[in-house]
Amino acid sequence: MSAREPALSLAPDAVDLAVDFAGQPLKSPLLAASGCFAYGQQFAEFCDLGRLGGLVTKGISPLPRHGNPAPRICETAAGMLNSIGLENVGVDAFLADKLPFLRGLGVAVWVNFFGTDFETYVDCARRLSRGDGVDALEMNISCPNITKGGIEFGTVPEVAHRLTRACVEVSARPIVVKLSPNAGDVVAMAQAVAEAGAAGVSVINTITGMAIDVRSRRPRLATTYGGLSGPAIKPIALRMVHQIARALPHLPISGIGGVMSGEDALEFLMAGATTVQVGTALFAEPGAIHRITQELRDLLAELGIPSARAAIGVLQPLPAEAPIRPR
Amino acid sequence: MSAREPALSLAPDAVDLAVDFAGQPLKSPLLAASGCFAYGQQFAEFCDLGRLGGLVTKGISPLPRHGNPAPRICETAAGMLNSIGLENVGVDAFLADKLPFLRGLGVAVWVNFFGTDFETYVDCARRLSRGDGVDALEMNISCPNITKGGIEFGTVPEVAHRLTRACVEVSARPIVVKLSPNAGDVVAMAQAVAEAGAAGVSVINTITGMAIDVRSRRPRLATTYGGLSGPAIKPIALRMVHQIARALPHLPISGIGGVMSGEDALEFLMAGATTVQVGTALFAEPGAIHRITQELRDLLAELGIPSARAAIGVLQPLPAEAPIRPR
Amino acid sequence: MPAAHFTAATAANRALGGGYFVLELEAAEDTPVGAAQPGHFVMLRGEWGRDLLNPRAFSVLAAPSARRFAILGKIHGRGTARLGALRVGERVAVTGPLGRPFLSPRPGTTQLLIAGGVGLPPLHMQARVAAAAGLHTAVELLYGGRSAQDLVLLDQARDFGVRLHLATEDGSVGHRGFITGPLLARLDRAREAAESVELLACGPTPMLAAVRRIALDRDIPAQLCLEENMACGFGVCLGCAVPVHGPRPYAYCCTDGPVFDAREVRWP
Amino acid sequence: MPAAHFTAATAANRALGGGYFVLELEAAEDTPVGAAQPGHFVMLRGEWGRDLLNPRAFSVLAAPSARRFAILGKIHGRGTARLGALRVGERVAVTGPLGRPFLSPRPGTTQLLIAGGVGLPPLHMQARVAAAAGLHTAVELLYGGRSAQDLVLLDQARDFGVRLHLATEDGSVGHRGFITGPLLARLDRAREAAESVELLACGPTPMLAAVRRIALDRDIPAQLCLEENMACGFGVCLGCAVPVHGPRPYAYCCTDGPVFDAREVRWP
Numbered sequence A, B: 001m002s003a004r005e006p007a008l009s010l011a012p013d014a015v016d017l018a019v020d021f022a023g024q025p026l027k028s029p030l031l032a033a034s035g036c037f038a039y040g041q042q043f044a045e046f047c048d049l050g051r052l053g054g055l056v057t058k059g060i061s062p063l064p065r066h067g068n069p070a071p072r073i074c075e076t077a078a079g080m081l082n083s084i085g086l087e088n089v090g091v092d093a094f095l096a097d098k099l100p101f102l103r104g105l106g107v108a109v110w111v112n113f114f115g116t117d118f119e120t121y122v123d124c125a126r127r128l129s130r131g132d133g134v135d136a137l138e139m140n141i142s143c144p145n146i147t148k149g150g151i152e153f154g155t156v157p158e159v160a161h162r163l164t165r166a167c168v169e170v171s172a173r174p175i176v177v178k179l180s181p182n183a184g185d186v187v188a189m190a191q192a193v194a195e196a197g198a199a200g201v202s203v204i205n206t207i208t209g210m211a212i213d214v215r216s217r218r219p220r221l222a223t224t225y226g227g228l229s230g231p232a233i234k235p236i237a238l239r240m241v242h243q244i245a246r247a248l249p250h251l252p253i254s255g256i257g258g259v260m261s262g263e264d265a266l267e268f269l270m271a272g273a274t275t276v277q278v279g280t281a282l283f284a285e286p287g288a289i290h291r292i293t294q295e296l297r298d299l300l301a302e303l304g305i306p307s308a309r310a311a312i313g314v315l316q317p318l319p320a321e322a323p324i325r326p327r
Numbered sequence C, D: 001m002p003a004a005h006f007t008a009a010t011a012a013n014r015a016l017g018g019g020y021f022v023l024e025l026e027a028a029e030d031t032p033v034g035a036a037q038p039g040h041f042v043m044l045r046g047e048w049g050r051d052l053l054n055p056r057a058f059s060v061l062a063a064p065s066a067r068r069f070a071i072l073g074k075i076h077g078r079g080t081a082r083l084g085a086l087r088v089g090e091r092v093a094v095t096g097p098l099g100r101p102f103l104s105p106r107p108g109t110t111q112l113l114i115a116g117g118v119g120l121p122p123l124h125m126q127a128r129v130a131a132a133a134g135l136h137t138a139v140e141l142l143y144g145g146r147s148a149q150d151l152v153l154l155d156q157a158r159d160f161g162v163r164l165h166l167a168t169e170d171g172s173v174g175h176r177g178f179i180t181g182p183l184l185a186r187l188d189r190a191r192e193a194a195e196s197v198e199l200l201a202c203g204p205t206p207m208l209a210a211v212r213r214i215a216l217d218r219d220i221p222a223q224l225c226l227e228e229n230m231a232c233g234f235g236v237c238l239g240c241a242v243p244v245h246g247p248r249p250y251a252y253c254c255t256d257g258p259v260f261d262a263r264e265v266r267w268p
């Protein structure tokens, strides 16, 4: 005797994956995460980019950046560390050389950006938001790999508020703020940027970590510390998404961290995310998002959930136990 | 042609594993972590407890606690979540029923404790520190699983400072403060408790996370959130140990998080920890600490490092690259 | 019973269809698992590196020698999938035997062994042990599943000489419906005959809940073999809490159970 | 060359001793790896769940058909250990061919192929390709290792008809010492004969550094096949930075390399 829920299974094709993020429609909730997709061209030989929900570019700064010395990456248990150093081509080259390709794909294009100080953040927001084909800006306020300054942008709510407000004021496009999991209180950060006019938040960026090569007695990354990504961080990312969704039910959230399967993506939706980004999974499997999209569709169908939208935030608490009665 | 370092390999037996933590000698740097060892008896049938460096008891509170509803644990990628709810027998039963067994083992006994408010913390420290056979107290200021209050103890440096000072004043034994990785600035926390008289810090406790069962649409833990442990968190733990060791070179650190092998333990020593605790690994392998101790001994011998002491904090930065010269 | 932690090699791994498999493990030396009783369980983990950190719990199905034992597994998630794919010679870390077993039949009382799906192993072993002790008339096996392929190891059960009552939800074998159907019929007969019976059950939680209700309503003693997520299996993680009535709100599935008195369990 | 991401099955996996193994993979359909040139590499990952997240890079050793290719691996850490243990039929995800290969021999110039340990595959393939094109006199293979068991696939290399110079650190085969010994002797002879030579090297970084020094000192062109930790292998993670001279301080091992001009590499 087993109580199976009356699973009103649907045909996978009947499942509607479309979502709206801050008023913008996306074909599917699945986006490629910043830094794991470069500027997209490389993926064209592996998969049909038009089937993505959207993509987030590598983080763009006003001037080109060359990044950190090698080694820049190393593997850890169910995860990896990186200290790429936010290498990128800079705003001008991005707008001229990279954006035209992306705008032709017919999917949501979010441009991730950062500055090295207040002014360069604002400058970047102003210029990038006017790029033809840019749907939204994702502002990275958690740059663990830039050494000088910047840490308060991602960890002090008042500072993040001021920065967000200034960027929102000059931006022609919605700004989604990508939060740092290294902040003590991620809900306070979300609230601060929401009040400053952020259209949504992306949760989470990598968590600062390190690894040591005991044979050489040296850090495995040239910069000593790097950002941890991959399935290892998924429980932390999911918790932060859920905390923010509970506290700020009207703020759209893009969930990120260790998504490898349709089931992972659905966990993020149920926790309250509207879109879900896939990062590290793309390295081992360039077509991961297509597989994950299909898995999500099949799973929603199997569970009788008619649309991605209907899954957002549907998490229920566990039923209470029976009261204690002494025997 | 390969440049091998002149590895002055030693005989494993010649390696001295003894360390001093805050003036107290331990046979080896490896301790069983709180909550993963209960009160020790269960392990006696699997291994010789006298060969541990020491052990940390399950967290003790002034009154017995029954813990949280089920489910209390679930597995995640290279880790697990728990929300045991700090269930324990309470100070009186601990001193009467559990301590006598531990004191007979001939290894360092650290009693982990916590209160539900300022006064009960202090009360606990006073009474436990007078237990016969207690070498040190490990004060848990990061109790993600107690619902009411207490969060500031683990996240606000000034509050942690006051609490530590009050406990140190009444304690007959050194107090090691176990820090929360959920605090925004773990170095500030370490500094605050060091200035308040803590004999050392244990770094880290579990990181708050969650997991969702998409089929039932419910959290996998009855309390929704729980603490993440295991290899998944090792890079984060190691980074925090290293940050604290660099900022506070004289503060003894007990490194914790995902240790599964002698190599993992050596990473923590090199990052600056004086002792290393093993938690989750004990569930799958009750004799894990014995294996890890042997692996650490063999590895130190292979690397020509004569003692555990000599490994503490020996991490070197990577050599710099050649300067850039245009071709 | 003392438990041990040891390494065993896969001696055989037989797929039974429907995701079921019988995994036989053999250690290099005698181990206490050889003395396991029905309801005792072991924690198993393959050489899996850092992912799938915790071992998985399995009831002992049979322990033909002091070195060798078998479990009946069903592929559920990633751990059971890997165990089901083990090849001969591959190694598994074992902790066991763990827990408190079922109580043996008492003279004059018939034990009705109620197994649902993969809850079979401890009851299969109970039947085996009873048969070996010449008590095959003291136990009867009631065994339910979704369809014919959920009813495994029937030939062995028949060899024990115990009476079998089968049920499948699709009616492909035995009674059509849940096993509680045949159980209620059997209990009615017992009442008419003033026969003293006791229930021993293992299976999905909804089945156990139904058996418990029946036992409480009819005031029949019942031992339920429960499952709860486990990290250690030997009482240290405190993860496997089972809500119970009495002075403590929770007991531990691994050390206080997995077999619990139905009256003790604090279910709605 | 276009790359593809596909699944291949283990067609053969042969241990050569000393931790070396030749893994042959076969796809269900033709793949672009069949057209790989010496120095091209593939990223491989088994069905490993969530741990060992990233694929591992391996030079193509041979691509006998459009569906089948082989790599020479050496067990180093956990990934290579798992690949070395693959059994026939087990599946591997492949991305490739990736990178920029070695340049082919130019008329009138002898290519000295300098292989250290597991750096052999791209040079072994270069020798194979040259031999197949009737250019076996245009290449010579200089191959060094710690001891005899580090020198693998020698019979095949002999079959190519290319000249072989061997060295082992323990002197068990060929010259005793590093392969740079025979290399310097060979270069001296080339100088005396006013022979035009070019160096192609793959092996441990210290060996490559020594070859680079020699090439720069003597002003001989040299192509070095480098290794760097890689997450993707196709230019998106930016993890595999190689310090280079020129306007950009870093190039990428996976897309700009793995073969680099020795003058370009910014090493001390």
Ligand SMILES: Cc1cc2nc3c(=O)[nH]c(=O)nc-3n(C[C@H](O)[C@H](O)[C@H](O)COP(=O)(O)OP(=O)(O)OC[C@H]3O[C@@H](n4cnc5c(N)ncnc54)[C@H](O)[C@@H]3O)c2cc1C
Pocket (backbone or CB within 6 Å): B074, B075, C041, C054, C055, C056, C057, C058, C059, C060, C071, C072, C073, C074, C075, C076, C077, C078, C079, C080, C081, C118, C121, C226, C227, C228, C229, C230, C253, C258
């Ligand atoms: C005392 C006891 C005896 C058992 N006997 C058997 C048996 O004889 N044959 C059999 O096939 N199964 C048995 N089970 C259930 C078996 O342990 C689970 O099916 C198995 O743990 C699921 O692992 P997985 O990796 O396949 O699933 P996953 O869902 O991937 O497991 C993830 C995590 O959840 C835990 N988990 C999931 N389901 C269960 C469950 N039902 N019980 C406990 N933990 C769970 C796992 O331990 C693991 O940590 C028993 C469980 C208990 C507690």
Ligand SMILES: Cc1cc2nc3c(=O)[nH]c(=O)nc-3n(C[C@H](O)[C@H](O)[C@H](O)COP(=O)(O)OP(=O)(O)OC[C@H]3O[C@@H](n4cnc5c(N)ncnc54)[C@H](O)[C@@H]3O)c2cc1C
Pocket (backbone or CB within 6 Å): A074, A075, D041, D054, D055, D056, D057, D058, D059, D060, D071, D072, D073, D074, D075, D076, D077, D078, D079, D080, D081, D118, D121, D226, D227, D228, D229, D230, D253, D258
């Ligand atoms: C272009 C290229 C071609 C290669 N060709 C071969 C080959 O033909 N045969 C062969 O045996 N090996 C080759 N290697 C090296 C091989 O990729 C590493 O030995 C392997 O990645 C080590 O993995 P592991 O899991 O065994 O070691 P681990 O040390 O456990 O690996 C941990 C992590 O470090 C990375 N890593 C470690 N060592 C290296 C390394 N030397 N190069 C790149 N990444 C590394 C791994 O990718 C992994 O992410 C090549 C490397 C590169 C970059």
Ligand SMILES: Cc1cc2nc3c(=O)[nH]c(=O)nc-3n(C[C@H](O)[C@H](O)[C@H](O)COP(=O)(O)O)c2cc1C
Pocket (backbone or CB within 6 Å): A033, A034, A035, A036, A058, A059, A082, A084, A086, A112, A140, A178, A204, A205, A206, A228, A229, A230, A231, A233, A256, A257, A258, A259, A277, A278, A279, A280, A281, D237, D238, D239
């Ligand atoms: C190699 C690498 C580079 C990254 N670069 C950026 C970046 O430029 N900007 C940014 O906001 N996040 C960057 N990230 C973070 C990812 O976008 C993502 O937040 C994180 O990796 C967690 O998701 P994952 O576990 O799916 O990888 C990078 C991550 C990786 C692994």
Ligand SMILES: Cc1cc2nc3c(=O)[nH]c(=O)nc-3n(C[C@H](O)[C@H](O)[C@H](O)COP(=O)(O)O)c2cc1C
Pocket (backbone or CB within 6 Å): B033, B034, B035, B036, B058, B059, B082, B084, B086, B112, B140, B178, B204, B205, B206, B228, B229, B230, B231, B233, B256, B257, B258, B259, B277, B278, B279, B280, B281, C237, C238, C239
């Ligand atoms: C089941 C469980 C219970 C724990 N209970 C406590 C506790 O009572 N007090 C405490 O300070 N830490 C407790 N911890 C945290 C561990 O001591 C340790 O800090 C953490 O698990 C990280 O180490 P690990 O990755 O080796 O497990 C517990 C951890 C687990 C997994």
Ligand code: FES
Pocket (backbone or CB within 6 Å): C229, C230, C231, C232, C233, C234, C235, C236, C237, C238, C239, C240, C252, C253, C254, C255
């Ligand atoms: S499983 Fe750890 S206490 Fe029961």
Ligand code: FES
Pocket (backbone or CB within 6 Å): D229, D230, D231, D232, D233, D234, D235, D236, D237, D238, D239, D240, D252, D253, D254, D255
């Ligand atoms: S390995 Fe990812 S860019 Fe080279």
